[in-house]
Amino acid sequence: MSEHKPTKDKLKPWRVRLGIVLAVAVVLAATVLLALRYAVIPEVKAAIDDARLDRFALATTNDSSSLGFNVSIALAVRNTNRAMSVKYTEPVVANFVFHDRRLGTAAVAGEGHEHPPRRREVHLLRLGGEVPSGVIGDAAAEEFKKQNASGAFDVELRFDVEISLGIGNTRGMSFSCPLRLQLAPPGPTVVVFRRVYCMHEEQEKNYF
Known part of the structure; x- marks a missing residue:
């Protein structure tokens, strides 16, 4: 039995060193994960590359009136992270808005979609339809008449994203x-059309 004691004694320092190395590796891995979680903020930027308004008209009949529209929009979304993909944790839906009135919606990306790092994705959105005057309201109808006289319309594309690394x-x-x-x-x-950069809003604007 005494012949094996020197061998076991020689192994003890290596076991201690190995345990220390493993403990340091675990601490370093945990530190890196914490740094990535709290120091690296998931972010995307957006711009409108192109837009075309083919119809925007207020039609009035004896019984009612409605606002008809057809618009095509090229929405570009860029993942600014240089090393990691971002994942959309909820579906992304864009809203076409006039005078704080939502006229129509279009799907941009589905839940779980992964956006690669430094990649710029362009989504072609086509929206159109008829919105009753009761939905847009009297104030929006009056604003339409003013802008229609000038020949240019102030509209807006709004959307929310929830992303994760x-x-x-x-x-x-x-x-x-x-x-x-x-x-x-x-x-x-x-x-x-000149490219328009989208503004990051801290809170979602109210619209109806």
Whole structure:
């Protein structure tokens, strides 16, 4: 039995060193995860690359009136993180708004969609329909008449995102993309459009 004691005694320092190395590795890994969770903030930026307003008209009949519209919008969303993908934890829906009245909605991205780092994704949104005057309200109808006389309409694209880096840190963001659009001429005529950068809103604006 005494012949094995030196061998066991030699192994003890290595076991102690190995335990210390493993403990240090665990502490370093936990520190890195905490730093990523609290120091790295998930973020995306957005812009409107192109927009075309093909119809925006207030139609009145004997019984009622409605606001009809058709618009195409190229919404670009960029993941500014250089190393990590962001994941959309909820579906992203864009709202087309006039005078704080929501005229229509369009899906941008689904829940669970992963946006790669430094990638810029462009979503083509097409919205259109008829909105009864009772929904847009008298104030919005009067504002439409004023803007219709000037030939340009102040509209807006609004949307919210909830994103995560997959390490426990989740962030909600609201965007407002103000647009001033003129009616496009009939046919496939190209309409010049300058990129509009969306503003990050701390809180979602109220609209109806």
